Amino acid sequence: MQSSAIELECFDATSALHSNRVSDLSDVFCEPLAMTSAYTFASAEEAAQRFSGQRPGNVYTRFTNPTVQAFESRVAALEQAESAVAFASGMGAFTALCHAFLQQGDNIVCSRDVFGTTVNAFSLYMARFGIEARFVDLTDLAQWQQAIDGKTRLVVLESPSNPVLKIGDIRAISALAHAKGALLVVDNTLLTPVFHRPHGLGADLVIHSAGKYMDGQGRALAGVVTGSRSNMEALRGVLRTLGISCSPFNAWLLLKSLETLEVRMLRVQQSALELAHWLNEQQLVSAVHYTGLAEHPQHALACSQQDGHGGLLSFEIVGGQAAAWQWIDALRCVARCTNIGDTRSMVTHPASTTHGRLSADARRQAGITDGLIRLCVGLERVADIKADLQRAFDAVHLQRTAQGLSRSALVNG
Ligand SMILES: Cc1ncc(COP(=O)(O)O)c(C=O)c1O
Secondary structure, eight states: OEEETTEETTSOHHHHHHTTOOOOOTTOSSOOOOOOSBOOOSSHHHHHHHHHTSSOSOOBTTTOOHHHHHHHHHHHHHTTOSEEEEESSHHHHHHHHHHHHOOTTOEEEEETTSOHHHHHIIIIIGGGGTOEEEEEOTTOHHHHHHHOOTTEEEEEEESSOTTTOOOOOHHHHHHHHHHTTOEEEEEOTTTHHHHOOGGGGTOSEEEEETTTTTTOSSOOOOEEEEEOHHHHHHHHHHHHHHOOOOOHHHHHHHHHHHTTHHHHHHHHHHHHHHHHHHHHTOTTEEEEEOTTSTTSTTHHHHHHHOSOOOSEEEEEETTHHHHHHHHHHTOSSSEEOOOSSOSSOEEEOGGGTTTTTSOHHHHHHTTOOTTEEEEEOOSSOHHHHHHHHHHHHHHHHHHHHHHHHHHHHHHHO
């Protein structure tokens, strides 16, 4: 019988909450998921000490969480950095960088070829706080030198750039940044620490959109920054206050994914290289952008600072947007999708999607032609990817032939 409207006499609600709690997971083989907001304290004094920072330990998951910390220290080890801080997304990480290291009157010098939203974060949002963003050509050292001055606090680049795979000379740009007291930030999302460890080339801060190759399965959003202990402390202060925290669940997924990062990166690179050579031979292709090709204008620089070239390439199809769209629509296996680093191969038409909001002039400056197609190579058998791409070329050829025939039929009337 019920003792009151909301309590059953024969059911021990307190026991449901407190009996036989498991707190020791030290022998589990897969890292445990600490899906918790809060932490317990052995005494009131310990609580006070943890809050004040006198004693290490967790206080609240917005600040620290054991699963997120496991992910952070794994990434720090892979990037050969002292420490790391994880965030809710790659853009969350960029936002934290700005709040940690900039103040009114400072400027950011940034490659024009970084991810478009990074450009917007700096030029639209940071500008409101009196921070100037100066954009330069990734490959032109004279432009970097001219733009960086005593008010520059952050120098930002992504190498290789996406989608046209330009390379920044990280050693040289870091020397220019350090000469003026600025920090060099390198977005290493595309190559991952498997192929590229920018700290060794002079980067102070390395940033990732961790939902790309680090997850590798298109499931989770997260961002992570690596660097010196003191720079990471500055970032953690921002995290604690502004709350752009990484979900423990996403960190747990990412921890598992990192175990297979090398295997996946080597596989997509092998397929990407084979496809880049094959695309180069296609009649309808006027250019292939992949730093693994000896004819890439910065192949030597890429080889001098990278251990590999990754799984993303782009190419230009003859016939502009109409041909690019026909080609994309004929694919059956490769997905029409704008993500990077998933298990499955995917293509994007940058001019009408990721870069569609840019002016024609800005697109031209970024090298985004109407015929440019980005291919992010997945883990399928490379022969199957090639067969799908061949099907798409056949479809464009067929259409051209049909148009040619109908035109001549019209002419001959
Ligand atoms: C190279 C690069 N950096 C940063 C970002 C932003 O990361 P997120 O989408 O996790 O906010 C992206 C997103 O696509 C990216 O491709």
